[in-house]
Amino acid sequence: MITPEILDQHNVTPDEYERIKQLMGREPNLTELGIFSVMWSEHCSYKSSKVHLRRLPTEGECLVQGPGENAGIVDIGDGWCAAFKIESHNHPSFIEPYQGAATGVGGILRDIFTMGARPVAAMNSLRFGPIRDEEVDDSREQASSRSVARNRRIMAGVVKGLGDYGNAFGVPTVGGEVSFAECYSLNPLVNAFALGLVRREHIFYGKAEGIGNAVIYVGAKTGRDGIHGATMASAEFDEAAMEKRPTVQVGDPFSEKLLLEACLEAMRAGAIVGIQDMGAAGLTSSSCEMGARAGTGLEINLDLVPQREAGMTAYEMMLSESQERMLIVAKRGHGRQLMEIFHRWDLDAVVIGQVIAEQRLRVLHKGEVVADIPNKALTDEAPRYNRPQRPFAVSTEDVTPKIEAAVSNLKSQAGGESQVFTEILRRLVASPNLASKRWVYRQYDHMVRTNTVVPPGSDAAALRVKETRRSLAMSLDCNGRYCHLNPREGAKLAVAEASRNVVCSGARPLAITNCLNFASPERPEVMWAFSETIDGMAEACRALGTPVTGGNVSFYNETEGAGVYPTPVIGMLGLIEDARHTTTQWFKEAGDVILLLGVTRNDLGASELLSVVAGEASGAVPLLDLEAEKAVQKVCLEAIQAGLIRSAHDCSDGGLALALAESCFSSYSRNAVGARIDLNEHAKLSGLRLSPALLFGESPSRIIISLKPEHVSEVKGIAQRAGAACAVIGEAGGEELSLACDGKPLIEASVASLEEAWRNALPSHLDRPA
Amino acid sequence: MKFGVVIFPGSNCDHDAYHVVSKVIGQPVDFIWHKEQEINGYDAIILPGGFSYGDYLRTGAIARFSPVMKAVKDFSHDGGIVLGICNGFQILCEAGLLPGALLRNRDLKFVCEHVNIRVERADTPFTSGYQNGQILSIPVAHGEGNYFCDAATMAELESQNRIIFRYCDSGGVVTYESNPNGSLNNIAGITNREGNVLGMMPHPERASESALGCKDGRALFLSLAESLRAMIKLRA
Numbered sequence A: 001m002i003t004p005e006i007l008d009q010h011n012v013t014p015d016e017y018e019r020i021k022q023l024m025g026r027e028p029n030l031t032e033l034g035i036f037s038v039m040w041s042e043h044c045s046y047k048s049s050k051v052h053l054r055r056l057p058t059e060g061e062c063l064v065q066g067p068g069e070n071a072g073i074v075d076i077g078d079g080w081c082a083a084f085k086i087e088s089h090n091h092p093s094f095i096e097p098y099q100g101a102a103t104g105v106g107g108i109l110r111d112i113f114t115m116g117a118r119p120v121a122a123m124n125s126l127r128f129g130p131i132r133d134e135e136v137d138d139s140r141e142q143a144s145s146r147s148v149a150r151n152r153r154i155m156a157g158v159v160k161g162l163g164d165y166g167n168a169f170g171v172p173t174v175g176g177e178v179s180f181a182e183c184y185s186l187n188p189l190v191n192a193f194a195l196g197l198v199r200r201e202h203i204f205y206g207k208a209e210g211i212g213n214a215v216i217y218v219g220a221k222t223g224r225d226g227i228h229g230a231t232m233a234s235a236e237f238d239e240a241a242m243e244k245r246p247t248v249q250v251g252d253p254f255s256e257k258l259l260l261e262a263c264l265e266a267m268r269a270g271a272i273v274g275i276q277d278m279g280a281a282g283l284t285s286s287s288c289e290m291g292a293r294a295g296t297g298l299e300i301n302l303d304l305v306p307q308r309e310a311g312m313t314a315y316e317m318m319l320s321e322s323q324e325r326m327l328i329v330a331k332r333g334h335g336r337q338l339m340e341i342f343h344r345w346d347l348d349a350v351v352i353g354q355v356i357a358e359q360r361l362r363v364l365h366k367g368e369v370v371a372d373i374p375n376k377a378l379t380d381e382a383p384r385y386n387r388p389q390r391p392f393a394v395s396t397e398d399v400t401p402k403i404e405a406a407v408s409n410l411k412s413q414a415g416g417e418s419q420v421f422t423e424i425l426r427r428l429v430a431s432p433n434l435a436s437k438r439w440v441y442r443q444y445d446h447m448v449r450t451n452t453v454v455p456p457g458s459d460a461a462a463l464r465v466k467e468t469r470r471s472l473a474m475s476l477d478c479n480g481r482y483c484h485l486n487p488r489e490g491a492k493l494a495v496a497e498a499s500r501n502v503v504c505s506g507a508r509p510l511a512i513t514n515c516l517n518f519a520s521p522e523r524p525e526v527m528w529a530f531s532e533t534i535d536g537m538a539e540a541c542r543a544l545g546t547p548v549t550g551g552n553v554s555f556y557n558e559t560e561g562a563g564v565y566p567t568p569v570i571g572m573l574g575l576i577e578d579a580r581h582t583t584t585q586w587f588k589e590a591g592d593v594i595l596l597l598g599v600t601r602n603d604l605g606a607s608e609l610l611s612v613v614a615g616e617a618s619g620a621v622p623l624l625d626l627e628a629e630k631a632v633q634k635v636c637l638e639a640i641q642a643g644l645i646r647s648a649h650d651c652s653d654g655g656l657a658l659a660l661a662e663s664c665f666s667s668y669s670r671n672a673v674g675a676r677i678d679l680n681e682h683a684k685l686s687g688l689r690l691s692p693a694l695l696f697g698e699s700p701s702r703i704i705i706s707l708k709p710e711h712v713s714e715v716k717g718i719a720q721r722a723g724a725a726c727a728v729i730g731e732a733g734g735e736e737l738s739l740a741c742d743g744k745p746l747i748e749a750s751v752a753s754l755e756e757a758w759r760n761a762l763p764s765h766l767d768r769p770a
Numbered sequence B: 001m002k003f004g005v006v007i008f009p010g011s012n013c014d015h016d017a018y019h020v021v022s023k024v025i026g027q028p029v030d031f032i033w034h035k036e037q038e039i040n041g042y043d044a045i046i047l048p049g050g051f052s053y054g055d056y057l058r059t060g061a062i063a064r065f066s067p068v069m070k071a072v073k074d075f076s077h078d079g080g081i082v083l084g085i086c087n088g089f090q091i092l093c094e095a096g097l098l099p100g101a102l103l104r105n106r107d108l109k110f111v112c113e114h115v116n117i118r119v120e121r122a123d124t125p126f127t128s129g130y131q132n133g134q135i136l137s138i139p140v141a142h143g144e145g146n147y148f149c150d151a152a153t154m155a156e157l158e159s160q161n162r163i164i165f166r167y168c169d170s171g172g173v174v175t176y177e178s179n180p181n182g183s184l185n186n187i188a189g190i191t192n193r194e195g196n197v198l199g200m201m202p203h204p205e206r207a208s209e210s211a212l213g214c215k216d217g218r219a220l221f222l223s224l225a226e227s228l229r230a231m232i233k234l235r236a
Helices: A004-009 A014-024 A030-039 A090-095 A097-113 A145-169 A239-247 A253-268 A282-294 A314-319 A335-344 A400-414 A417-430 A480-485 A487-504 A524-544 A608-614 A626-641 A655-664 A680-686 A691-696 A709-722 A751-766 B014-024 B067-077 B087-094 B151-159 B218-235
Strands: A063-065 A072-077 A080-088 A118-128 A173-180 A189-199 A214-219 A272-277 A297-301 A325-330 A348-356 A360-365 A368-374 A452-454 A461-464 A471-477 A508-517 A548-554 A567-576 A593-597 A647-650 A675-678 A703-707 A726-732 A736-741 A744-750 B003-007 B029-033 B044-047 B081-085 B101-103 B111-119 B135-142 B146-148 B163-168 B187-191 B197-200
Touching (some): A014 A030, A030 A314, A072 A508, A080 A097, A080 A508, A080 A567, A097 A118, A097 A253, A097 A272, A118 A145, A118 A253, A118 A567, A145 A189, A145 A253, A145 A751, A173 A461, A189 A471, A189 A508, A189 A567, A214 A335, A253 A272, A253 A325, A253 A335, A272 A282, A282 A314, A282 A360, A325 A335, A400 A608, A400 A691, A417 A608, A417 A655, A417 A691, A417 A744, A417 A751, A471 A487, A480 A487, A487 A524, A487 A567, A508 A524, A524 A567, A593 A709, A655 A691, A655 A751, A680 A691, A680 A726, A691 A736, A691 A744, A703 A709, A744 A751, B003 B014, B014 B029, B014 B218, B044 B067, B044 B087, B067 B081, B087 B197, B111 B187, B146 B187
Parallel strands (some): A297 A360, A508 A548, A675 A736, B003 B044, B044 B081, B081 B197
Antiparallel strands (some): A063 A072, A080 A189, A118 A189, A214 A325, A214 A348, A272 A325, A508 A567, A593 A726, A647 A703, A675 A726, A736 A744, B111 B163, B163 B187
């Protein structure tokens, strides 16, 4: 008997229950209700987001597989395709950082090799609350000393979990982003990205085709872990969240590695018709989705499922989220061959059922039918909500006065203008958002498979594709502060920046995947921000010609009423046609001329500068002109492809001064190089005289490039033809970074001292007794 | 001449070792499955990096019981060349082919980055292409690379010149700071008494192509090929 209490425990509303009864033509039993509750959870059904996601552009020349499968796929030439996707593991990572993050990697890797692709790269996008002692403020829970200490623990655990899983599996973690803000204190975000390579003719899908074909369970045994994980990820947290630790699964990268090798071998052997990972909602989602996609059904017998513990109920087995498991529909006559392959890799492989003509999910246990549900009721017929929206005012505030006040305040302490700006730059490089992330990425094996041609630290990571002369560039980007102040423009800026980053590495942007992290969709402001985000993203993706190949929505990133900034993380993939054109952000040699593409406006709203000197996230976000963006990207790519460019660096968070400092810092294969900069020509082109904005403003659509002196006129010609602003701003060389405008010094610092502050910032906050 | 690269369940640098031998130095190479009980027709065996059997118990502790390891032992006792990289080094120590053990890194964290190592001996089959004292930039990627052995063993390693690589700074000076994992005496690689088995934590296969930003590791594989060629000639 299903009572209101049981419905409540399952996060099923009374209206939804009525719908379930209607679709079933009867009352469901408890197992069936459990199955509905996970399949209709926000996490699995996208019930609040689907009506909006439709507005995203999902078509493009290079697209082989758009949204709806386990991963999106694009064509990268010579018969090769790249499968890639990003997914959130936010809720489990808050409850149990190490395993939560580790299983996030495991899940996304399975999504990739389920398609027949061998994973060759991973990245991640992480958001945490403040980790600095100086930010402690016990009047606010999110900044309390307790929270700051916990934030450090969560970050350490998450990074170790991501590293340990990827490292053992043998996929290089080549890049990503890490940033910090108070709203992530009780709601850390952990988004894991993976990319794999597959021959076009070897792509596999999650379809249960061929009536009578055997349904085979492979991989790890089923245990009681992770039951209702998807439901947990579909509700906001409260103080009791820690009690949900048992709903977090435990990862085993070793099993996953064996599973990968065995699956790819079985695919190559032609033994597989369809295959799907048992991710969220485990056996339930894999069995009904595979049937739904093929217009068939599945009948499975739980007595045959390999079990880790005795006495599991049908309910527990159907809802378990034990890791490293797959469901396979075998090609007729190949069942034995398939089992032999898995046994060779010491993995369980058991026939647990068959494909049936009726479009139903039928589950047998101990001789009884314990669930019998039409597939479509669980998938296509899941509820869709067009939830109410309430617009909020996007900020249009000009923060110039605030900045001026802060600067003059600093002047009274530091002295002259150039001392003040130099001091500000010193603070910016040491701010956790902008500081070196080496503490994080040195814990990731970013070189295994020997394809990493641009390791973490530059604008985008680049990976060679050994079988071709091409390389792939990839980048994850989002500025939560922008999205919080203006969701539509913030989403556009995220797409533009991700695209600019891959262009800076010498790649043509191909397509994106996205991970949309939001607070509760039941709050109308959140839903409005979501809708705005979709429209902004759609506009930018259309303008830049990069369709959406899929992704993930994570709602309910909210604890005790306080939610995260809208954080739509964009994962951009680009193609470097000739691997020799792979470019990094670092200045190469003294004497190289430095140019700045694009113009600087008075864009100090929502900036890192404002956050560092005034502790505020406010103001109007930078204005993005998509036509100007396209022009700047075109110039950069064309000049790189013509072999004229020695370095290219996107200019964004922290502004021009920060970007120049980053280009000066030493990297894995070269020493630091200084730069002498005069912004005169650029300031004239921009029509801007305001020093803070010139130095630290975050105007988009700007790229710093360096080149040999003899190539300057050619590059200027390319810029002129494309209608993009382009100014010589200086020359590389020496041990200092100096910036001046109109002969007036603005910043003068030794590169070594800036680099030391930049490198030591994260270790100084994280490597200490807990 | 033929190289063999052993695949343990959980090996993940097997393809990298295979690639460098076949594509970078252009020599014949085969994979060897861990369940093989005999290995015939090889001149050098590479135990690649990775996490054999998940390395949940202790690195290399399970792999040493693999059927193939008995064959590798016999091969090395007959004078065959064996190179263990990273997990391969850990397995060689567990299997007793090299002395000592590899403990958790000093700071308890996995570390992946380029480090400098100094070539202590250029008269081995693995290092003949280098100069004595040459400084190489080679990446490490491990959580357990902290070499440890007892004082008597260390005295033996030092007096017999069996330390082939040491971590050092960019000027070649052996310092505390340049040691990425806390290894005793900054040890990055050692050989057995006979000199035909080398274990090293750094990954020369990741630094053998200019496309990857560094070619310092390539000479190790070229040295091996050269030495094998000489040995084969001698046998004939």
